[in-house]
Each structure stands twice: as structure tokens, then as C-alpha cells.
Amino acid sequence: MLRRRLSSLLLRSPCSSAVASSCHHQQHHLLLPTHAEKPPAPNLLRLFTSLAGSDGDRPFIAFVLGGPGSGKGTQCSRIASDFGFSHVSAGDLLRNEISSGTDHGEWILEIIREGRIVPSEITVELVRKAIESSSAKRVLIDGFPRCEENRIAFEKITGTEPDLVLFFDCPEDEMVKRLLSRNQGRVDDNIETIKKRLKVFESLNLPVVEYYSSRGKAHKINATGTEDEIFEAVRKLFSTLRL
Ligand SMILES: Nc1ncnc2c1ncn2[C@@H]1O[C@H](COP(=O)(O)OP(=O)(O)OP(=O)(O)O)[C@@H](O)[C@H]1O
Numbered sequence: 013m014l015r016r017r018l019s020s021l022l023l024r025s026p027c028s029s030a031v032a033s034s035c036h037h038q039q040h041h042l043l044l045p046t047h048a049e050k051p052p053a054p055n056l057l058r059l060f061t062s063l064a065g066s067d068g069d070r071p072f073i074a075f076v077l078g079g080p081g082s083g084k085g086t087q088c089s090r091i092a093s094d095f096g097f098s099h100v101s102a103g104d105l106l107r108n109e110i111s112s113g114t115d116h117g118e119w120i121l122e123i124i125r126e127g128r129i130v131p132s133e134i135t136v137e138l139v140r141k142a143i144e145s146s147s148a149k150r151v152l153i154d155g156f157p158r159c160e161e162n163r164i165a166f167e168k169i170t171g172t173e174p175d176l177v178l179f180f181d182c183p184e185d186e187m188v189k190r191l192l193s194r195n196q197g198r199v200d201d202n203i204e205t206i207k208k209r210l211k212v213f214e215s216l217n218l219p220v221v222e223y224y225s226s227r228g229k230a231h232k233i234n235a236t237g238t239e240d241e242i243f244e245a246v247r248k249l250f251s252t253l254r255l
């Protein structure tokens with residue numbers, strides 16, 4: 013059913029048809045952290061800093077989205093090395109917070125273990141800092157935004173939108189198979205968490221893809237087949253870009 017829904021949303025690449033975006037996170041609020049879980053609010057003034065001033069100064073930004081195990085990280089590494097992009101993985105930034113023992117590391121670990129979404133005030137700030145400190149002209153943001161609230165916060169705080177959104181479309185059974193054999197010691201690579209992540213993907217991540225489809229920015233890539241086959245489709249798309 014999910015595949016059918018996605019295909020109807022993203023028949024063309026890029027999508028030119030308007031697709032209504034909807035915010036499902038209210039009805040799925042139980043999947044998000046509760047108020048009690050929130051860490052101390054960061055300094056809001058510091059958060060409201062645009063990315064490197066005017067739009068003309070900022071790097072080319074591509075959001076890379078797709079279900080858990082769809083191959084975002086794998087393909088991002090290849091795009092980065094062939095097309096000179098800096099690779100910013102939101103998940104890696106959060107895992108660094110855990111491994112470096114920051115104040116809210118344990119709290120982030122629990123959220124990841126449960127397959128839920130870390131609040132925007134944490135993630136947007138990590139992503140914004142990573143973009144700024146990379147000083148790259150082309151940046152891939154892997155696995156972010158994860159929900160409409162993330163997207164709106166990013167656009168508001170950085171004062172910018174992505175130039176391109178790549179969406180890796182992969183069947184659920186293939187994603188599950190890949191995650192269960194990933195073997196990288198991730199706390200979320202177990203069937204209980206994977207099931208939760210798939211629900212979050214459908215209810216919260218997909219509306220972001222729908223939103224960018226309606227803006228003509230989303231490009232769907234068939235994420236089945238070998239890594240090489242998928243990268244060939246990616247390469248074709250990136251070769252057409254004026255970077
Ligand atoms: N085309 C492919 N065929 C088979 N296995 C693949 C393919 N692409 C990636 N993999 C493997 O599947 C696993 C998941 O890939 P990857 O980590 O890139 O996915 P992801 O979308 O970043 O997942 P997550 O959202 O959990 O970070 C990895 O072990 C990777 O080596």
C-alpha cells in the first residue's frame with residue numbers, strides 16, 4: 013500500500029503536479045518525545061541565524077530522504093566522492109552527541125532506540141552548524157528533515173530551502189532485510205525498532221517528501237537493485253544539475 017501511495021505521489025521526476033501536503037504528526041504525537049522529555053531550551057536568539065547571510069552565499073543544499081535502510085548513507089558517500097559534496101548525516105550528528113557524552117546524549121539514545129524523532133531544536137542546530145563549519149559549496153543533508161516540524165524549523169531558522177530533494181524509494185521488505193544484515197552495531201537495527209521506524213517513516217517522513225514534490229523539488233530514485241545500479245540513476249540526475 014505504501015508503495016502504491018508513493019508511486020502515485022512521485023510518478024514523474026521531478027514532480028510537477030501539486031500534491032497536497034498534510035501534517036500527520038498531531039495524530040501520531042505518541043511517536044514523538046513527550047514534553048517531559050524535552051531538554052532545556054537552547055538560546056533562541058542564537059538559533060535564529062540565517063545560513064551564511066544571503067541566499068547567494070549559501071551552498072547548494074540537497075536533502076536526501078528515504079525509508080530506514082533505503083540506502084541513503086551508501087549513496088551519499090558515492091555522491092560526495094564523485095560530485096564533490098560534503099556529506100552531513102543527521103543521524104551521525106546525533107550519534108556523535110551520544111558518543112561524546114553530551115548533556116542530552118542518553119536522552120537522544122533512548123529516542124533513537126525507540127525509532128522516534130529528536131526535537132527540531134536539537135537537530136536543526138546540529139545540521140546548521142555542520143553546514144556552516146564545512147564551508148563546502150555543495151552539501152548533502154542525509155536523513156533530515158524527518159517530519160514537517162523539522163522542515164519548517166529548518167527553513168525558518170536558516171532562512172533557506174533545499175535546492176533539491178532526493179527520495180530513495182524502496183520496498184519495506186527490502187529495507188528490513190538490509191537493516192537486519194547491516195552489522196554496524198546500531199541500537200536501532202533490531203526488528204522491534206525497525207517496525208517503529210517504518211511507521212514513523214510513513215506517517216511523518218513521507219509528508220515532507222510530499223511537500224517538496226508539490227514544490228517540484230523532489231526526485232524519486234528507484235532504490236532497488238545493486239548499489240551500482242542505483243548510483244547510475246543518481247549519477248544521471250546529478251549530471252544534469254548546474255552545480
Ligand atoms: N542496493 C543495495 N543492495 C543491498 N544492500 C544495500 C544496498 N544499498 C545499501 N545496502 C546496505 O544496506 C544497509 C543499509 O544501507 P544504508 O545504511 O546506506 O541505509 P540508510 O538509508 O542510510 O539507513 P538508515 O536510515 O538506517 O541510516 C547497509 O548495510 C548497506 O551496506
Ligand SMILES: O=c1ccn([C@@H]2O[C@H](COP(=O)(O)O)[C@@H](O)[C@H]2O)c(=O)[nH]1
Pocket residue numbers: 080102103104106123124125127128129130131135154155156157158200209
Ligand atoms: O533528523 C533526524 C535524523 C535522525 N533521527 C534519529 O536517528 C535515527 C537514525 O537516523 P539515520 O538517519 O537513519 O541514521 C532515526 O531513526 C531517529 O531516531 C532524528 O530523530 N532526526
Ligand SMILES: [Mg+2]
Pocket residue numbers: 084085086103155
Ligand atoms: Mg543512514
